Amino acid sequence: MRRRWAGLRQKDLARICNVSVNTLSAIERDAPGVKIETLNRVLSPFGSEVGIRRKPPDPPPWAP
Incomplete structure (x- = not known):
């Protein structure tokens, strides 16, 4: 973890x-x-964050 890297x-x-x-x-x-x-509170001092983003919808099965 970055914690150890940062000492x-x-x-x-x-x-x-x-x-x-x-x-x-x-x-x-x-x-x-x-x-x-x-998690974001812990990652913030290292300039990082985690999140959830919506994935694009899958095309319908009949689409080319």
Whole structure:
């Protein structure tokens, strides 16, 4: 994770991002149930974010 590359300890990044160390640890372990907003709080100091975008609709099966 970029945290290690940046030389930050979990407790330092957790404080910067205003999340608990347990939450940050869960993200690093790919634990389920983490909200997108929380992920973005952790990614923000690194200039990154996650999101959901709508995929274009599939063409109907009869279309060429």
